[in-house]
Amino acid sequence: MARLIAVLLGVALAAGCSRPAAPASRGRRLVEGEVLALRASPDGAQLAYLHGCRKLPDRSLPPGTAACALAVVPAQGGAAVEVASGVTTLPPGFGWSAEGHALAALGDYDHPRGRGALWIWSGGAPRRLAEGVTFYALARDGSRVGWAAQGQLFVAGIDGPPQPVAGAAGVSSLEFGGREGAALLARRAAVAGGELLAVSGQAAAPVAAAVRDYAFARGGEHFAFTAGPAQALTLASPGAPRPSPALGRDVQSFLFSPGGDAIAFVADAAPGRQGDLWVAPLAGGAPRRLGQKVGEPRWSARGERLAWLEDYEPRGRTGRLTLGGLDQKPRPVARNVSDFDLAAGGGAVAFLQHVTAGGYSVDLGLLRPDRDAQPWTVARGVFGFSFSPDGRWLYYRTACVREGEACDLYRVEVGAPAPAGAADGGTAPAKGELVAEGVKSFEFAPGRPDRLLVAWARKDRVALDLAVWEAGKLTAVDTYALPGSVQFLGSDARRLGYAVVDPKRPGVYVAELP
Numbered sequence: 001m002a003r004l005i006a007v008l009l010g011v012a013l014a015a016g017c018s019r020p021a022a023p024a025s026r027g028r029r030l031v032e033g034e035v036l037a038l039r040a041s042p043d044g045a046q047l048a049y050l051h052g053c054r055k056l057p058d059r060s061l062p063p064g065t066a067a068c069a070l071a072v073v074p075a076q077g078g079a080a081v082e083v084a085s086g087v088t089t090l091p092p093g094f095g096w097s098a099e100g101h102a103l104a105a106l107g108d109y110d111h112p113r114g115r116g117a118l119w120i121w122s123g124g125a126p127r128r129l130a131e132g133v134t135f136y137a138l139a140r141d142g143s144r145v146g147w148a149a150q151g152q153l154f155v156a157g158i159d160g161p162p163q164p165v166a167g168a169a170g171v172s173s174l175e176f177g178g179r180e181g182a183a184l185l186a187r188r189a190a191v192a193g194g195e196l197l198a199v200s201g202q203a204a205a206p207v208a209a210a211v212r213d214y215a216f217a218r219g220g221e222h223f224a225f226t227a228g229p230a231q232a233l234t235l236a237s238p239g240a241p242r243p244s245p246a247l248g249r250d251v252q253s254f255l256f257s258p259g260g261d262a263i264a265f266v267a268d269a270a271p272g273r274q275g276d277l278w279v280a281p282l283a284g285g286a287p288r289r290l291g292q293k294v295g296e297p298r299w300s301a302r303g304e305r306l307a308w309l310e311d312y313e314p315r316g317r318t319g320r321l322t323l324g325g326l327d328q329k330p331r332p333v334a335r336n337v338s339d340f341d342l343a344a345g346g347g348a349v350a351f352l353q354h355v356t357a358g359g360y361s362v363d364l365g366l367l368r369p370d371r372d373a374q375p376w377t378v379a380r381g382v383f384g385f386s387f388s389p390d391g392r393w394l395y396y397r398t399a400c401v402r403e404g405e406a407c408d409l410y411r412v413e414v415g416a417p418a419p420a421g422a423a424d425g426g427t428a429p430a431k432g433e434l435v436a437e438g439v440k441s442f443e444f445a446p447g448r449p450d451r452l453l454v455a456w457a458r459k460d461r462v463a464l465d466l467a468v469w470e471a472g473k474l475t476a477v478d479t480y481a482l483p484g485s486v487q488f489l490g491s492d493a494r495r496l497g498y499a500v501v502d503p504k505r506p507g508v509y510v511a512e513l514p
Contacts, residue, residue: 025478027498027509030073031080034506035482035499036066036089040075041101044490047497048072048094048103049508050087061111062090070094070105072121075489075497075510083126084108084119092116095138102142102158106133118147122158129162130154139176139183146174146184153186153197153204168197168204177220177238185223187211196225198238207236208243217256217263222282224263226251233265235282247280247287256282257303262326264290264297264306274312279326290324298342305346305369309337321351323369333367334375343391348414350378350385350394364396368414376418379432383407384441387414388449395452396432397439405457406438435469442469443486445493453477453496455486463501468513477511 030047037050050068058065070087073080084107087093092114094105101123106116118133119126122142129145136147146155153168165186172189184199185207196211197204207225214225224235232246233254248267252275256263262281269275277294280287295312296319299305305328309319321337324330325346333349340351348368355361364382367375378394383404385396394414397407410432419431435442436454445451445468454474455464466477466486480502489495489510496511 025500025505025509025511026476026513027478027496027500027511028077029500029505029507029509030075030077031071031508032506034501035485035508036068037093038482038485038497038499038508039094039096040487040489040497041096041103042099042490043101044488044492044495044497045075046072046101046103047075047508047510048083048096049499050089050093053089056111058111065089065111067109068093070107070119072103073508075495077510081121081126083121084117084128086116088116092135097138097142098140100142102138102145104136104138104145106136115149118145118149120145120156120158124159129156135171135173137174137176144176146176146186148172148174148186151189153199155184155199155202163202165199166203167206168199171197175214175216177216177223183220183238185214185216187214196227198236200238208234213254215254215256217260217282218258219260221260222256224254224256226254233267235263248278250275253297255297255299257299257326258301259303262303264299266294266297274314277306277308277310279306279324281326288326290330291322293319295319300342300346301344302346305342305349307340307342307349309340318354321349323349323367331369334365338362341385341387343387343414344389345391347391348387348394350387350396351375352382352385364394364398366394366412366414372418378412379410386442386444389444390449392449395435395442401438402457405440407440408437409435409439409442409454411435436467436474440464443488446488446491448493451493453486453488455481461501466496466498475514477513478509 035049036053053066053068055066066089067086069085070083071080084105086108088109103121105119109116115132115134118130130149132149133147148171151170153165153171154162156162170188171186174186186197188195194210196207198207208227211225211227216223230249233248233251234243236243250269252266252269254265264279266275274293277291278287291310293311295309297308305325310322312319318338320335321333334353336354337351351365361380363380364378365375366378379398383397383400393411395411400407412432440457441455443453452469454467454469464481465479467474482499482501486498494513
C-alpha cells in the first residue's frame with residue numbers, strides 16, 4: 001500500500017498530477033481506539049481487530065510483538081463483540097476460514113511454550129473450545145475446526161463439542177481437504193516419526209512415515225506428500241489414501257495446478273545441486289521432465305502454463321526464465337531473471353532481468369508466447385509489477401526513491417503491438433501510461449480489474465495514505481492507514497476496511513467508495 005495523492009475529498013483528479021493538501025476522511029469510524037491488526041472476513045461482513053495491546057519485553061520475540069484483546073465488529077456498523085484476550089500479534093494469533101466468517105484465535109497465548117486457549121466465533125457468543133493448543137486449522141467453508149493440544153488431535157463442528165480423533169497422538173500440524181473420505185490430513189511431530197495420518201470421521205489411519213511436506217489439491221480430490229529417507233513424492237486420494245507408486249525421489253518441492261489436474265515437482269536434488277522440474281497428470285501417466293537445476297516454479301492462475309527459473313542460483317535467486325506445461329515443449333525466455341509473473345490465462349509472462357549493457361539495471365520484460373518471437377523491454381529500472389486480473393494490463397513501479405518506498409506507477413496494454421524492433425530482440429522500452437506518482441503499492445479491486453487501490457508511504461510515521469484510481473482519475477479515500485490492514489470487503493469493489501493510526505482519530509474504519 002502507499003501514500004495518498006492528496007485531493008479534496010470526493011474530487012477525482014487526473015493520474016500523474018501534483019499532490020495538493022490532504023483531504024478529510026471518506027471513511028466512517030466503527031470503533032474508536034488504537035488497533036494493531038485488522039482482518040476482514042472473506043465475505044466482507046465482519047472485521048476482526050486487535051486492540052488494548054501490551055508490548056512484550058521478551059527480546060527473543062520479533063520487535064513489536066504484543067498480547068492483545070481480539071474483537072469483531074460488523075462492517076455495516078453496530079456493537080463490537082469481544083472474542084478473546086491475550087491474543088498474540090504473531091501469525092498463530094487469529095484467522096478466518098477461507099469462506100464465510102468463522103474466526104479462530106489462540107487466547108492467553110504462552111509465547112515461550114507456543115500454546116494458548118482456542119476460541120471460536122461465527123456470529124453468536126464466542127466459545128472457548130480447548131486449552132494448551134499449539135496448532136489449529138479451519139475447514140475452508142468454516143464448518144469445522146481441528147487442533148492439536150498436548151499432541152492429541154481434536155475436531156469439532158463450528159457449533160459442536162470437541163471430539164478426540166482415535167489414533168492421532170503426537171500431532172504437530174493438520175490440513176483440511178475435501179468433504180468425502182479422508183477429509184483431514186495430520187502429521188505427527190518429527191520426534192514422533194513424522195507419520196502422516198488420514199482422518200475419516202473420528203479415526204486416523206497411517207499413510208506414510210517420515211513425511212516432510214504434504215498438501216491437498218484444490219477441491220480436495222487428491223493429496224500428495226514427500227516421505228522416507230529419499231523424500232519420495234507420492235499421490236493419493238482421500239477416498240483411498242493408500243499411496244500410489246512414487247512419482248520422484250529427493251523432492252525439494254511440489255505444487256498442484258490450480259485446476260487440480262496436474263502436479264509439478266522439483267526432484268533429484270543433491271547437496272550443492274538444484275533438482276530438476278517434472279510434471280505429471282493426476283489422472284495417471286508417467287512424469288515428464290521439463291527442466292534441469294530449477295528454482296521457483298509456478299503455474300498460471302488457471303493452470304494453462306508453468307514458468308520456472310532454470311540453472312537456478314539460490315544465493316542470487318536468479319536463473320533462465322523458461323515456459324512450458326503438461327503438454328507443452330519448454331521454451332527459454334531470458335537469462336538473469338530474478339522475478340516473474342504469468343498472466344491469468346498464461347498468454348503472457350512478465351519478468352525482471354538484470355542487465356549490464358549501458359550500466360547495471362533491473363529491466364521489466366514481456367513475452368506473449370503465442371505471438372512474440374522474442375521478449376521485449378517494457379521499462380528500465382523497475383521495482384515491482386503485476387498483471388491485472390483479466391490479463392489486459394501490466395502495471396509496474398519505476399523511478400523509485402526512498403529505497404523503493406515511493407515509485408511512479410505505470411501500465412502498458414498487454415495486447416498492444418510490441419515496440420519497433422522487438423520482433424528482432426530489440427530493447428526499446430514501451431511507452432507506458434502514467435497512473436500515479438510516488439506510489440508505495442497498489443491492489444486490484446475485486447471484479448473490477450481497471451479499478452486500483454493506490455497507497456503512498458508517509459514520511460512522518462509508518463502509515464499509508466489511500467486513493468482509488470479508475471478511468472485515469474484518482475479519488476482520495478483517507479490518510480494514516482495502518483499498513484497491512486487495508487482491504488476490500490469481500491467481493492465489493494466499493495467498500496474498503498482499514499485501521500487508522502492517526503493519534504487524533506484512531507480506530508477501525510469502513511469507506512464507501514464512488
